[in-house]
Amino acid sequence: MSRLNMAITVVPIVLNRKNYDDWSSRIKTYLLAKDLWNVVHLETEDEENAQSRAWKKKDAKALYAIQNSCGDDTYKLIKDKTTAKEAWDTLYQKLKPGHDERPLSQKDRRPVIQAFPTQTDHDATPELTMEEGRTGGANSDNGETFVKYVVSLKWNDAIKFLCDHPDAGSAIISDGGTALHYAIWNLRSCSARIIEQLVGLMTREDLQIKDSNGLTALHHLIRCYPERVEVAESMVKKNRKLLTILDSEETPLVVEAQSREKGERMANYLFSETPPETLEVTDAAQLISLGFRLERFDIVLWDLIQHYPKLVMVKDYNGDFPLITLASKPSPFSSGSRFGLLEKLIYHGIRIKPLPFIDSRVNVQKPESDQRVQGWLIWLEWIAMAIMSAMVKVFRRNLENDPIYKMKLVHERIKQFLPLICKVSEHVESNEMKSFDTALCVAAERGNVEYITHFLKDPSHHLDDIKNEKGQNLLQIAAECRQRQVFDLIYVPYDELKEQRKYGKDQFDRIRDRVGKKDHFGNNMLHTVACISSLSKIDHTQGVALQMQRELQWFKEVESIAYPKDCESVNKDNMTPREVFTENHKEMEKEAKSSIKETSTSCSVVSALIVTLMFAAVFKIPSGKDGNNGVPGGKLSTALIVLDAISLFSSTTSVIIFLNILTSSYSEDDLWIHLPDQMMMGLFTLLLSIVSMISTFSCVLYIELDGKLWVVISCILFVSVPLSLFILKKSGVLFEILISTYGPIMFREIRKWVPVPKWLAVLVKDLISNYF
Template sequence: MALYADAAVVELLDSSNYKDWSVLVKTYLLAQDLWDVVEEEEEYDEEEEEEEEAEDEFKAWRKKNAMALHKIQISCGREAFSLIRNTSSAKHAWDTLAGYYNYNQNKPLFDAVLSGDWNEAEKFLTLHPDAIRARLPSTNDTALHKAIELENEHIVEGLVQLMSEEDLKLKENEGWTALALAAQRGNIEMVECMVRKNEKILSIPNEEDNMTPILHASLNENWDVVNYLYSVTPLQDLMPGKGPYGAGLLYNFILGMKFGSALELIERCPQLVFTQDIDGQFPMEGFVPSAFPSGTRFKFWQRWIYNCIHIERAISDIRVSVQNERNEECNRWKITWSSVVGFLQGLKSNLLQLLGINRIREIKQAHNQSRELLHHMCELIKHKHGHNYLLDAIFTAVEQGMFEFIDSVLQARPDLVWRTNEMGRVPFQFAIECRQEKIYSLIYRLNKKKRKLIGNFTDESNNNALHAAGMLSPLANLDNIAGAALQMQREVQWFKEVETIVLPGDKESTNKDGMTPHKLFTKNHKELVKEGERWMKETATSCTVVGALIITIMFAAAFTIPGGNNGQTGFPIFLHKKLFMAFIVSDAISLFSSTTSVLMFLGILTSRYAEDDFLKSLPTKMIIGLSTLFISIAAMMVAFSSALFIMIHKQSWIVIPVIFLASVPITLFIWMQFPLLVEMYISTYGRGIFDRKVKSRA
C-alpha cells in the first residue's frame, strides 16, 4: 500500500510492477498538468535572468518540476527511491527508473545481442515486441546500439527489420543515433540497411557535437560510407540555410584530400565556401601542406619520376610499335602477339611496383585535383566581398609554407596583402617571421612602391618588416638546416634580404621596446651565434687533427719511398715506373691539400665570430677546409695503393681487395660529410633561397 494518501499509485514501485506503475503515474501527472516537465526539460538561459518575464517562466517551471518529482518520489519503494535520491529533475528521474526496470524485464534480449544469438533475440522480440525500444540504464543504449558497437551485422539487420522508422531515431545518453554510431565505425552494410528503412535519420545531428552521420564518417575517413551517404543525402540538407553540416562536409573533404568530391559539392552549392562549419572554421582552412607539391618531400629519384611520369606512355608506344610490325616479327621469332602483350604488361607492373610509381602517380593526381579545386574556389572569392572567411586560412597557409595556396589567393584577391592577423602583421610580414622564403618571394610580383609600403608597415608593437627579420621566431623554419652555423647564416641572409625592401629610415626605426631592427637581431640571435661558434670550432678542431695526421704521414712517406734508392746514383729504384709516379704525385697532392685544409681550419678557430662572418667568411673557410681534406684523404689512399702495388706487383690476386679497402675511408667521408659540404656550398654560393623572378606555379 502507498505510504501517503496523495500518492499517485496504490502500490509502490518495485521490480515486479513497473509497467502498471508507469501507466498510473503518467495518467496522474497528466491530470495534474505536470507531465510536460517530465516529457521535456526546461532550458533556462541565465543571460535572460534579468528579464522579468523569463524569470517568472522559470519559477513556474521550477515549481511544476518539484511537484512532479515529489509525486514520482513518494510513489517509489525503497529500492526505486535509492536510484533517484540525488536527482533534481523530474525528467531525469523518470528516465532513470524507466531504463532500470525496462532493462531488468528485457535483459534476455541484451544478453542474446551480446552473445550474438539472433535466434534467441528474435524469439524474445516475438513475445515482447516493445522490447525493441528497451534501454540500458547506464548508457540508454538500445539493443541496436549494442549490436552496432559489437559489429554483429546479421543482428543489426534483423533488429532494423523489426523496428519502425521512429525507432531508428532513438538516441543514447550522449545523443548518438544508431546510424551515427555505424557511420563513425565505418560499417557500410549496417549504414545501408538503416538508411533503406528511414532516410530521414540522415539529417539527425548528435546532441553531443551537433554532427550528422556523414560528418562523423568523413571525420574518421570512412570514405566508402561517406560516398554512400553523400549519394542519398538531399542537397537541401547540406545548404547553408540548414546549418553548418554542408560546410563541415566540405571542410572534411578538403582535409581528407578528397578534392574531386569537394569540387563537386562546391559546384552544386558555391555558398558553402563562405560558410562556417560546426567549429567555426571555413572550408578553405582545410587545405594542408601535403595537398601541394611544395609541401610534399621526395627523394631526388622520386622527384624525377614525379616530374616525368611517362613510363606508361612509353610502354604504350612500344606496344603500338610492336603491333604495327607484329606479323613480320612474330613470324620471324615464332611468337604470338598475346605473349608480347603479356610480357609488356608484366614489365610495366614490375616497374611500377619497384619504383613506387603508382604511389607517386596518386600523389601527383591529388596535387592536380587540389590545384583545380583551389582555382575554382579562387574564382568564387574574386566576386565575394569581405575577407573573414579567408584570413585564418591565409595565415595558416603562410605558417605552414603552402606557397601554391597563397599564390592563388593573392592573385584572386590582391587586396588581402594589407589584411592583418591578431598581432597586426600583414601576410608578407608574417612570412618573414615564419621564414617562408617561397611565399616571401611573391612580394617581388608587386611594384617597388608597394614593396616599400609593406616594408614600412608596422604591427601592434610598432615592428616593421626588418624587425620581423630580426626576430628568432619559434615559427621559423630552421629545423631542416644542418648545424647552428648554417642556421645563423640563413638568419643573416633573411635580414640582408629584407633590408632591400625597406626605406633607409626604417633601418633605424624603433619598436615599442625602443629596439632598432639590428639591435633586435643581435639580442635575439645571441644564443644562436654562440651555438654556431661552438659548432664551427668543434668541427674545425676534429678536422684539424685528421689533417695534421695526414701531413705527418705524407711528409714521412716522401722520404721512405717504396723499393728504396739506388746505392750508386741515389735515385729511387722504381723512378721510371708509372705506379711510382702515381705514388709521388698523389703523395704531394695529399700533403699540400691537407696543409691547406689545416690552415683553413686554423683560420676558423681564430675567427672573431661576428654576425656577418656567418654569411660568407666562415662558410667559405669551412668549404675550402672540407674540400681539401677530402682531396687529401683520397690522394693518400691512391699513394698507399700505388706503393702497395709496387711492392706486391707479382701478387695480382690482391689488387681488388686492396682497391676495395682503400675506397672505404673515401666512401665514409662522402657519406658523412659530403652532404654537409654540398649544402654549405649551395647556401653560400648558390642561386639563393629567394626568387626575385617568381612566376605563378598554382
C-alpha cells in the same frame, strides 16, 4: 622586447595563438603559487573584498603577470583590459581551441538550400524533417527470451526466435539499446550477415530506438565501425528516417562519419542519401572544414562547394572559417611537399582524372602552356612522360594505397577547388572581405603559394591593404615566417628591376616603400626579419652554422633594397634593425661559432696526421723491379710520387685553412660568406688529401705484394671502408655549404635561358628547393 623577456621569468612559454592550453596550465600554476588565482577566478565570497586596497594590489600583480607572459600579437587582445579576470576571460574566448563564442541556440540552423538558394533549389520543397527517434518498449516474456539469446551471442537462435515473434525486436538489451545495438557493439564476433538479418526482421520503428545515451544503432555503427558501409546501407534502405535522427549533441550522421578516421566512404554514402533540405548551414560548414582538415577532397566537398561556395565563409562548430582552415594546411599544396628524385619522377608520371563539374557553366582556367616549347622539345616531353608513366605502372601496382598517389590526388583536387573558392570573393560585401584577408595572412604564414596566387589575381585583393592583427602586410608576414616561396611571389628584387625595367621606377619605389612600412609595434620589414618569433621557419636548415647564415641572407637581402633611413629606423623599443638582429641571434651566433670551431679542430687534427704520414712516406718509398736504390721505375714510380705530393700539399693547405678559421674574429659578416668559404676550401683539400693518401697506399701495396693481387685488393677494401665513411659524411657537409652559399639565390627565380618543358622545370626547381 620587454614582454618577451618578462615572459621567461613568469613562465617558460610565451602565449601565441597556438599554445593556449600549455600556457594557461603554466600561468595558472604560477598564479596559484603566488596566491593570485582567486583574483582571476573570482568567487562569490570574494566579490565583497574586490574593492579593498589589498585586493586591487593582487589584481594588478595578476594582470601584470598575464600581460607580460603574452607575445606581441596576443597582448594586443588584452591591452585595454583593466582587471585580471577580464584579461583571462578574453584570452579564453579568443584563443581556447574548440571554443565557440556562440551558444548552440545561436548557430545558423537554416537549411543550406534556404540560406544559399541556387537555380536548382528554387523548386525544392522539404520532404523530410529532423526526427527525434524513440525509446524501446517494456520487455514481455517473449522479449526476455530473445534478450537471453542475444546476450549469450546465440545469434542463430535469436534470428529464429525473432522470425516467430516480430514484436521482440523492440526489447531492451542493456543501456536502453536493442538487439541491433548489441550486435553492432559486438560486430567483431558478429558477422554483417547477422546484422542484415536482424535489420530485415525488425520493424522500421525499431531501428529508430535510441539507447540511454541518445544514440541509434546507426550512430554506434558510424562511431565504432565507420568503414562498414554495407551495414549502414541495409539500415538506411529499411528506414530512411534514420538519416535525420540527431544524437544528443545534435550532430548529423554525415558530419559524424566525416570526423572519423576511416569514415571517408561512409561520409560519401551518407551525403549522397541525406536530403539537402535537412542539412543546416553550420553543419555544412563543418563538413567542409573537416574535409580540408583531413584532406578529403572528395565528392562531399566538391558537391557542397560547387552548389554553395559561400559556405567557406560560414563558421563551423569551432567558430573557424573553412576558408582559413584550408589556408592553414601546407600539406594539400604542392609547395608544401618534398620528394626525392625517384619519388618526384613517379609523382609527375601519375595522372589523376578530374572531378566532373555539376554546372557546365563553371570553368576552371588551366595554366597557360609555355609557347616556347616547340619542335624537338615536344617530342622530348612526350617521351619523358611516357617513360614516367611506364615506371608508375611497373613499380606501383597498388597505386591507390601509395602515399605518393594520395598526395598527387590531393594536389590535383586543390587545383580544382581553389578557383571555385576564389570566385566567392568576387561577389561579397566589403565587410565580408576580412575573412579572405585573414586567410591570405594565414596562407603567407604557412607558405601556401598556390593559395595566395589565386586570390591575388582578383583586383579586389590589394597587396598593401591585406594586413594581420599586428599590422603586418603579406610581405612582412613572409619575412617573419621565413617563407621563401611567398616572398618570391610578392617581391621583385632590385637588380632584376634595374636590369629589366619591367615595372619602371614607380613600381620599385612602391616596393621600397613596403619595406619601410611599420606595424603596430613600430617594426619595419628589417625589424621583422631581424626577429625570431614562434612562427619563424628556421629549423629546416641542417646545422646551426647554416641556420645563422640563412638568417643573415634574409637580413642582407631585405637590407639591400631598403631605403638608408629605414636601415637606421627605430621601433617602439628604440632599437634599430641591426640591434634587433644582434639581440635575437645571440644564442644562435654563439652556437654557430662553437660548431665551426669544433668542426675545424677535428678536421685540422686529421689533416695534420696526413701531413705527418705523407711527409715521412717520401723517405720510405719501397724498392721496385728496375733497381735497388729504393725508387720504383716506370709509370708507377711517377704516379706514386705525384699522389704523395698531392696528398702532402692538400693536407698542408687544409691545416692552414682550418687554423685560419680557428683564429677568425667570428663577426656576423664572417658567418655570412667568409667562414663558409673557408670551410668549403678546407673540407675540399682535406677530402682530396684523403683520396690521394688511399691511392698512394694502393700503389705501395701493389709494389710490395707483386703477384698477390687478391691480397692487395682485400687490404685496400678494408682500409677504404672507414675512410670512405668519413669522406661521405664530410662531402655531404661540403655539398650543403656549397648549395647554401653559392646555390640558386633563394629570393630569385632561375632565369629561363632555354625553353624547357614545364614538368622538367618544376622537377628541377623542386629538387633544388629541398636544400633550402
